[in-house]
């Protein structure tokens with residue numbers, strides 16, 4: 001009696017497993033088909049290197065340079081803010097904070113991860129943007145900097161928890177060895193703990209970038225949405241993701257504009273893929289290095 | 294003259310008493326071995342001498358421990374100075390995941406020495422004294438974790454000698470090594486006692502008999518007997534010591 005039941009369950013589990021791969025392939029094929037259709041109309045070079053994104057002027061121009069730079073600015077800014085803060089927080093939590101306080105901090109950071117990005121974007125608009133506007137005397141506070149700061153908050157939980165993991169999984173003998181040689185706790189942290197956790201830290205940075213570059217809602221709301229080439233963090237920018245979100249609704253299906261948004265999707269896909277690959281590589285190396293001890 | 298002296302030393306992990314009224318003297322330029330069954334408190338006692346037990350929560354100490362006549366228990370002790378003076382080699386070799394060179398000069402760097410020439414000289418001297426210099430001098434940039442276990446343990450000893458401690462504490466330093474490597478480390482220890490005082494914890498009675506000058510037998514947190522190694526092994530005064538070394542127990 002159990003045989004056919006087992007058989008069915010087995011097949012079901014198998015198909016669920018295969019389905020995940022299948023969906024990825026289908027999505028990728030769809031994305032490729034729609035995105036590559038653009039290149040009958042526009043050359044790849046002009047898509048990648050044209051500095052104008054004028055999708056609805058006549059003739060339209062589909063140059064993603066300003067969007068790429070927009071994403072780059074916002075991501076770079078966010079990482080520059082989030083990595084030092086995240087590293088410091090992870091070190092404090094794992095090495096210095098009393099246990100009860102470390103637990104409170106960890107819970108707080110998890111809660112930060114639970115805030116929907118649209119809420120962060122909303123809070124950014126009503127608090128951060130006006131603040132930046134007065135501090136830097138800008139016509140508008142909706143800038144690359146505002147986006148970077150908000151995204152830094154979003155990347156922090158990922159960065160802190162992965163770095164904390166890497167530090168906690170360092171062999172205790174490193175720390176003991178260093179302290180036994182007369183090092184202070186702080187010397188131990190920056191001379192042994194951080195170098196020993198470096199692969200984990202790199203992985204954290206990569207996953208942080210991945211989190212930031214794929215984010216849409218908050219950046220759409222808070223970066224000012226101007227598809228121009230940014231020269232400073234105090235200018236409005238438009239990211240790749242925000243462009244898709246903002247223009248998908250109005251693009252006519254089958255038009256160059258419509259295909260160009262899919263082509264942007266391909267670019268995002270490639271970027272995410274590379275970043276995830278690197279993160280995996282570092283995580284793997286970090287675990288392997290530790291197992292040897 | 295004794296370089297370490299404890300007087301009525303007691304230690305508790307929470308409510309568990311791990312050391313009971315230990316009175317011990319470690320002689321200068323000698324090797325003092327601590328033997329005893331598993332869990333009797335050998336490592337605990339060793340870790341008192343450089344205050345490594347401070348890292349463990351809930352440890353409480355009473356009594357007195359003097360290093361060169363100066364009390365080291367109590368809050369006022371300068372732990373950095375103490376650990377420079379009283380170094381430790383661990384059971385599992387624990388080189389840092391840095392280059393060989395950086396491992397050796399690690400302690401010098403943290404104690405503020407920047408001069409490259411001084412560091413190089415100290416590295417050569419320390420590696421030479423553990424007989425690693427000729428083997429590794431062309432390869433100092435390699436990651437220390439790529440060395441063999443014996444080399445790693447030697448490196449850990451070199452790392453310690455670079456700060457010229459007075460006492461070297463060793464907690465079963467050969468337990469992860471093969472017999473040949475063990476023999477060579479033992480030779481090294483006998484060489485080192487000319488310049489350092491050594492306290493070694495070992496599970497291996499033959500090892501204690503081979504290399505130590507003095508030997509202490511511990512049981513259930515007590516130091517049962519301490520004396521010249523030859524005497525301990527031929528004419529123990531305490532019945533419990535005799536039972537242990539004749540193999541009737543442990």
Ligand SMILES: Nc1ncnc2c1ncn2[C@@H]1O[C@H](COP(=O)(O)OP(=O)(O)OP(=O)(O)O)[C@@H](O)[C@H]1O
Pocket residue numbers: 306309311329330331332333334335336337338349496
């Ligand atoms: N951190 C700790 N917390 C509580 N009890 C501990 C702790 N460390 C050691 N003990 C206990 O103290 C006693 C002495 O331990 P210690 O490690 O000093 O023994 P040892 O003689 O070195 O044993 P071994 O030969 O197995 O290394 C043991 O009963 C052990 O269970």
Ligand SMILES: [Mg+2]
Pocket residue numbers: 335336337464
């Ligand atoms: Mg032990």
